[in-house]
Amino acid sequence: MMNVLPRLAATGIALVCLQIAPASAAAKIQRVVSPGGIEAWFVQDATVPLIAMQFAFTGGSAQDPDGKAGTGSLAADTLDEGAGDLDSKTYHERLERRAIQMNFSVSRDYLRGSLRMLKENRDEAFDLLRLALTSPRFDAEPLERVRAQTLSLLRRESTSPGSIASDRFWAAAYEGHPYARPSNGTLESVPKIEAADLKDYVRRTLARDNLKIAVVGDVDAETVGKLLDKTFGGLPAKSELTPVANIDFAKTPQKFVVPLDVPQTAILFGGAGIARNDPDFMAAYIVNHIIGGGSLSSRLYHEVREKRGLVYSVSSSLIWMNHSSMFFGSTATRADKAGETLDTINAELKRISEEGPTQKELDEAKSYLKGSQMLALDSSTKFAGALVQYQLDNLGIDYLERRSGIIDAVTLDDAKRVAKRIWGNGVLSVSVGRAPVADASATPSATAPTAKN
Amino acid sequence: MMNVLPRLAATGIALVCLQIAPASAAAKIQRVVSPGGIEAWFVQDATVPLIAMQFAFTGGSAQDPDGKAGTGSLAADTLDEGAGDLDSKTYHERLERRAIQMNFSVSRDYLRGSLRMLKENRDEAFDLLRLALTSPRFDAEPLERVRAQTLSLLRRESTSPGSIASDRFWAAAYEGHPYARPSNGTLESVPKIEAADLKDYVRRTLARDNLKIAVVGDVDAETVGKLLDKTFGGLPAKSELTPVANIDFAKTPQKFVVPLDVPQTAILFGGAGIARNDPDFMAAYIVNHIIGGGSLSSRLYHEVREKRGLVYSVSSSLIWMNHSSMFFGSTATRADKAGETLDTINAELKRISEEGPTQKELDEAKSYLKGSQMLALDSSTKFAGALVQYQLDNLGIDYLERRSGIIDAVTLDDAKRVAKRIWGNGVLSVSVGRAPVADASATPSATAPTAKN
The missing domain is CATH 3.30.830.10 (Metalloenzyme, LuxS/M16 peptidase-like)
Structure with a gap:
């Protein structure tokens, strides 16, 4: 297993390989640094004409304001519900028409994002992502719709033994710590979250200094660099995260x-x-x-x-x-x-x-x-x-x-x-x-x- | 989209491509015909050092004997429960140790199989598959264990509205036809299936003339050809399927x-x-x-x-x-x-x-x-x-x-x-x-x- 991967090109954008036989080298993971200084790990793979990008901002539901558990989760669920001059319906039609897959989710530590598209829809996909990250609208109609879906889910979970057990487990394991709160909020907290809370969460969390990115697919390193600048270059340089204390798991048994x-x-x-x-x-x-x-x-x-x-x-x-x-x-x-x-x-x-x-x-x-x-x-x-x-x-x-x-x-x-x-x-x-x-x-x-x- | 895939090499095993820049051509789907005459479609992809094979034999649960609905399904579930001189436990240890993923399933028309492994475990993986396909044991202990699991699943499904609806739907849509029967059998039929039924099902269904195969991964076409012969070459040339009549969907509404x-x-x-x-x-x-x-x-x-x-x-x-x-x-x-x-x-x-x-x-x-x-x-x-x-x-x-x-x-x-x-x-x-x-x-x-x- 030691030789499964060849030596990796650890720096720089350019990668030239000379191949006479069919491609037999395994994945080359490159570090791409954009002209604007944004870094991503990158693997070129042209087996199918697709590009997949995954990224994560440090600052998940542990950043939710007190009494407003679920803020990060609600923000993630509404980032793609209208941005820039596109309302929610128009935005979704653009994604759907090109079969562009975009998704955001929140765990305790991170807001994660995912983008996946046909190579030929690359520019439109990254541009739609840029809009979602840099100018989400949080319009009242989609916000209330997503909130209602969240509350509906929380109501269902409130009678599910697995969900009840999970909430209880985390609450007992990390009493008094942000990790004790359910990431997607509660029936009491979710109704209290306002559009201003989502904007504040996004402003504090989506920045360039707490961002990690990886791109795999049918694209070259130079193009990846340009896409990084276009997509993430408009974000603030520094995040403003509330400090979270380290905590030991509760005493056992x-x-x-x-x-x-x-x-x-x-x-x-x-x-x-x-x-x-x-x-x-x-x-x-x-x-x-x-x-x-x-x-x-x-x-x-x-x-x-x-x-x-x-x-x-x-x-x-x-x-x-x-x-x-x-x-x-x-x-x-x-x-x-x-x-x-x-x-x-x-x-x-x-x-x-x-x-x-x-x-x-x-x-x-x-x-x-x-x-x-x-x-x-x-x-x-x-x-x-x-x-x-x-x-x-x-x-x-x-x-x-x-x-x-x-x-x-x-x-x-x-x-x-x-x-x-x-x-x-x-x-x-x-x-x-x-x-x-x-x-x-x-x-x-x-x-x-x-x-x- | 017309030019997403380059022209495909439709015949022969050899494929030579000259590449100076990083691989940018999309997938080349080749038709590989083994020295023994077994055909597969093949895509070489070395992004990660893995090989995936999928295959299907025509002859699914529609081939189940009357009164023994679930025969094909039970056969699929026990094919990997011991084969050749390896009992179930030894067989599974071999798979597990090399992280070889093998799976069989049955739908109304097909018995499908899936094999997935690290490149370095290739020969062992294909050899274990050969054993499962050509000399499954159907020993009493694993057979009764798998049967008990099937019955447990059927009991759970017997109170699930979705499963009840599905059984009723297919029964009404195709009354009197093999398609009307649940693929995984019933609480009445599964206890009646004997090891001899499984052997007979496998003998009639697993053959070379009703088999389709595809391989994608970090392997070359010549090796694929050899693996095909080793793995499937020992199967009978011809299947012995019971004819199944064509049938129209039931009258609506x-x-x-x-x-x-x-x-x-x-x-x-x-x-x-x-x-x-x-x-x-x-x-x-x-x-x-x-x-x-x-x-x-x-x-x-x-x-x-x-x-x-x-x-x-x-x-x-x-x-x-x-x-x-x-x-x-x-x-x-x-x-x-x-x-x-x-x-x-x-x-x-x-x-x-x-x-x-x-x-x-x-x-x-x-x-x-x-x-x-x-x-x-x-x-x-x-x-x-x-x-x-x-x-x-x-x-x-x-x-x-x-x-x-x-x-x-x-x-x-x-x-x-x-x-x-x-x-x-x-x-x-x-x-x-x-x-x-x-x-x-x-x-x-x-x-x-x-x-x-």
């Missing part, structure tokens, strides 16, 4: 049970994770794969599903954010099996924290993770998304070249040490469902769901 | 209401479609986009959702099969709105059948459909899937070159004529939900759901 009369009980569990820049991150990533990351081969899947038939699926992952990190897992089961399911999960986490994985598990996980990463890059949009993430995570443009080596370097001792570090203290769990009587009485912290809080 | 106590009423509607090889197919495809194919711009979406707020989404599509074709639409709404929703849909279909689309709608739909096709090919797996479908549909290796011209050639008169042909006779509809009293009494054909029939 803790157990919350939320009674709800539904057939399937939703169960979430988690605890402190490992920061992305921690030297032990890859060891943690590998042991997480062993415990709950592999679809059909993980310990949790084997113990909870295959051996005991308690659930249909169970999985876990590592989540890393700018100000915290966590281990996070989820499953769902019948109400009368919820206790046994959670007990089994806890026992497996305890076991791996004490014994670590086996050498065979470690070898197989390494082998799988080396291969699966590339398999996840199998579209220009996904490839561009990964290149943005590598920039956000400060991994370096040669990360794909180095990744297999980093995986190979993880020893069994590393894996054991990290497993103890992550799972040695038990988990915080949230169950939402029909609570068996004995359980319910034992959990004074249980509360009825009050829509979204 | 017809209305079925199935009472079920659920919050959302599922509504399906449809009628006769247009065969894929009908000269009017593309006109039909375009008018379907106008009526219900466009996500946010279709007439149904506008009338049913935007103007009346009756539903969250509504869409329609053309379905073409080897022995019939249909127009098919679906939506869901509150029980007390189901009547108005269906009335609105019927009114819109009647209106377009009488008036046809406008020139502006036609122009915009053509523009969108020319662009969106390429956007749907944005991964090697999806590209390979499309190339298999073009072969199954007998469209010719230059279809992607010709497609925009075919779209451009559709006139407003064509569109009007075809709209009348498809929607002039009303639809067959199935609603599953809380039937308003007046409605229920007016539909003597209503039946209670009896699990799966």
Whole structure:
């Protein structure tokens, strides 16, 4: 795997390659810096006549004003609802007619954007994006329409065990911190958000100094440079983000049970994770794969599903954010099996924290993770998304070249040490469902769901 | 769009291209014929070091024996559960360790397969596929496990309004024909399927004369040829398919209401479609986009959702099969709105059948459909899937070159004529939900759901 990618051209725009046989070199990731100084990572790929761009501004829903959770999310959902002299209907007709795909979304740390088009519609697509980023209108009609859709979604989620569990989990994990708030807001906060809030959010967040960009597709580096300047050059040079404090995941173990009369009980569990820049991150990533990351081969899947038939699926992952990190897992089961399911999960986490994985598990996980990463890059949009993430995570443009080596370097001792570090203290769990009587009485912290809080 | 793809090399394995500048030519679709005479369409793409293959054998669930609906589906689900001298566990460990993705599925007409791997795991991946296709074991343990999963899924579906509606719709549309049976079987039929049935299904269906293949990825044509022989060369030369009769969609209009106590009423509607090889197919495809194919711009979406707020989404599509074709639409709404929703849909279909689309709608739909096709090919797996479908549909290796011209050639008169042909006779509809009293009494054909029939 060390030689999967050839040496990368790390600087400059021009790339000349001489090929006699059919193209056999793998992706060349270039760093393109525009005449105006805007940087993007770029891969030229002419297999189909498409261009995909992904980008992210630091400053997600953690930037929402107090009492107005969902501001960033609502802004993302209305950026493409009219801009410049184009009203929402005209703007959407332009996109639709050329099959230009544009999307914005907000997570706790980032506002992300995506643009995808036929090569021949390139200039129109980037120009429409420029308008959305630099002069969104937030007209009353589309704003109220999008707000109504958001509220409709929040109402549906207010009766969904998975959503209730998720809100409760984040609230318990990060009490008092912006991460505790639902990214898409609440039934109470969303009605309070005004167009002025969206404008303020956009003014503070969409800037050139907190922006990472990747472009993959049928275009050359020089043209990419020009497109970057045209599209993003009109943004302010500096963002004005409200500082967000670092925060540790809540103390574990803790157990919350939320009674709800539904057939399937939703169960979430988690605890402190490992920061992305921690030297032990890859060891943690590998042991997480062993415990709950592999679809059909993980310990949790084997113990909870295959051996005991308690659930249909169970999985876990590592989540890393700018100000915290966590281990996070989820499953769902019948109400009368919820206790046994959670007990089994806890026992497996305890076991791996004490014994670590086996050498065979470690070898197989390494082998799988080396291969699966590339398999996840199998579209220009996904490839561009990964290149943005590598920039956000400060991994370096040669990360794909180095990744297999980093995986190979993880020893069994590393894996054991990290497993103890992550799972040695038990988990915080949230169950939402029909609570068996004995359980319910034992959990004074249980509360009825009050829509979204 | 006419020049999106360069002229294609239509024959032979060798392709030599001289490139000085970065690769800027779009995909070259080659026809590869192996030394043993097995044909595949092939696109070389070295952007990431992956190879994706898709293939299809004619002979899907329409080949299931009488009383044993679900045979093909169960065979597809167990092909990779042990083969040759590898039991299920060992086989899956091999796949997992190399992150090799293999999948089989069955529709009414086809058994489809998919293989995806890192370039460096190529030989092992194709060898594992060869084993699955030529010597599947159908051991008792994995067979009973997969059967139990299928039955579990069927039990869940037996209370799902969408699944109940779908089964009822197909049963009504194609009464007495193999297409009327659920592809994944029923709670009655699946327990009756024996390993011998699976072996017989595989023996009759997996052959070289009813096989279409496409390969996209980081491999050369000569190697593809060798892989084809190794992988598929051991299959019988000829399939032994039971003849399936052509059948027209049931007479319309017809209305079925199935009472079920659920919050959302599922509504399906449809009628006769247009065969894929009908000269009017593309006109039909375009008018379907106008009526219900466009996500946010279709007439149904506008009338049913935007103007009346009756539903969250509504869409329609053309379905073409080897022995019939249909127009098919679906939506869901509150029980007390189901009547108005269906009335609105019927009114819109009647209106377009009488008036046809406008020139502006036609122009915009053509523009969108020319662009969106390429956007749907944005991964090697999806590209390979499309190339298999073009072969199954007998469209010719230059279809992607010709497609925009075919779209451009559709006139407003064509569109009007075809709209009348498809929607002039009303639809067959199935609603599953809380039937308003007046409605229920007016539909003597209503039946209670009896699990799966």
